[in-house]
Amino acid sequence: MFEIRHAGVKGFGIFASRSITRGSRILAERALLSINNDNPSILAAAAQLSPLNRAALLRLSLNESKRSALGLISAAWQSFSLKSMTIGQSRDVLNIFYNNNFALSDKLGTRAVFPTVARINHSCVPNSQGNFNESLGSFTIHATNDIARGEEVTISYLHDELGLRAARQKNLHKGYGFYCGCELCSGSAQRQKESHRRRSDIQMKLRAFAKQQGSVHTPDTASRKLVLTRLIIDTHEQEGLAGRELASLYLEAARLAMRLDDHALASTLGARGLELEKDAVGSDSPFYEASQLAFSQMRFGEDEILASRPDECEPELSYAPWT
Numbered sequence: 001m002f003e004i005r006h007a008g009v010k011g012f013g014i015f016a017s018r019s020i021t022r023g024s025r026i027l028a029e030r031a032l033l034s035i036n037n038d039n040p041s042i043l044a045a046a047a048q049l050s051p052l053n054r055a056a057l058l059r060l061s062l063n064e065s066k067r068s069a070l071g072l073i074s075a076a077w078q079s080f081s082l083k084s085m086t087i088g089q090s091r092d093v094l095n096i097f098y099n100n101n102f103a104l105s106d107k108l109g110t111r112a113v114f115p116t117v118a119r120i121n122h123s124c125v126p127n128s129q130g131n132f133n134e135s136l137g138s139f140t141i142h143a144t145n146d147i148a149r150g151e152e153v154t155i156s157y158l159h160d161e162l163g164l165r166a167a168r169q170k171n172l173h174k175g176y177g178f179y180c181g182c183e184l185c186s187g188s189a190q191r192q193k194e195s196h197r198r199r200s201d202i203q204m205k206l207r208a209f210a211k212q213q214g215s216v217h218t219p220d221t222a223s224r225k226l227v228l229t230r231l232i233i234d235t236h237e238q239e240g241l242a243g244r245e246l247a248s249l250y251l252e253a254a255r256l257a258m259r260l261d262d263h264a265l266a267s268t269l270g271a272r273g274l275e276l277e278k279d280a281v282g283s284d285s286p287f288y289e290a291s292q293l294a295f296s297q298m299r300f301g302e303d304e305i306l307a308s309r310p311d312e313c314e315p316e317l318s319y320a321p322w323t
């Protein structure tokens with residue numbers, strides 16, 4: 001379904017070797033290296049790897065801008081007791097880990113590197129999304145948009161999907177040492193202008209709403225929240241963004257519509273939210289199962305459950321560089 005090959009200045013990347021339809025699982029893989037609160041040492045975990053797996057780890061991409069100074073002292077200190085790795089190798093292992101790991105659970109301190117997933121480059125308008133599937137014990141990549149044969153498979157490394165270009169560039173450079181040249185960041189001036197207008201507009205509306213919320217409590221809060229949530233949904237869709245964030249917005253809108261006794265609207269919004277979630281995580285994901293359950297309970301009047309979906313205790317999943 002895909003191949004790993006050179007992607008110009010980005011290094012390696014993953015490309016569709018045939019057309020991939022939205023919702024398809026592109027890959028599912030287990031961690032190559034992981035740490036958690038009980039076993040927090042990256043170098044100790046790397047020392048346990050077989051020579052083949054350690055070589056595979058050392059082939060992954062480094063953040064060159066952080067290669068020289070940062071990590072050297074820590075690597076030297078930590079590798080003191082690990083005779084199996086040189087200080088240089090230890091420094092590279094740390095750099096590679098920071099540049100490629102995903103935070104899977106804040107509570108358990110679980111962070112992991114997945115060898116093929118680590119080859120997927122960033123786009124501010126990605127066509128795929130990564131999520132950890134607890135029941136498979138694997139990280140999955142699903143197409144959130146249709147992908148043409150030969151097109152690069154991309155995910156977003158950012159937390160704020162609707163961020164403005166300057167903020168996106170700053171965060172990507174700080175985290176990964178690159179300035180993004182994706183189809184949005186290097187798109188036509190017209191496209192960038194429209195995107196900037198849409199994104200600033202919604203940010204302004206969100207700020208105004210938050211300010212209003214802080215000052216007075218008006219009884220029509222649910223209807224105003226619904227209007228705003230639907231505007232955020234529209235912005236995502238106009239920007240070509242799909243995935244779990246959009247699914248959550250639809251499910252939240254469904255909950256608000258239900259609260260306003262608009263059952264027909266709640267059903268339509270909820271069904272769309274579930275469809276988007278299934279596309280992003282797969283029908284075997286506990287995330288999807290939890291949303292399905294919450295949606296059916298909401299329809300029977302227990303809407304608080306949808307507001308406290310279990311996964312919302314965890315942070316939004318994304319690469320976790322240099323944290």
Ligand SMILES: C[S@@+](CC[C@H](N)C(=O)[O-])C[C@H]1O[C@@H](n2cnc3c(N)ncnc32)[C@H](O)[C@@H]1O
Binds near residue numbers: 011121
């Ligand atoms: C997780 S790795 C992705 C795979 C990597 N290209 C490789 O060769 O293994 C992250 C690194 O890929 C590069 N990268 C990812 N997305 C990029 C983009 N949109 N523009 C430029 N470089 C990118 C950066 O060097 C970044 O530090």
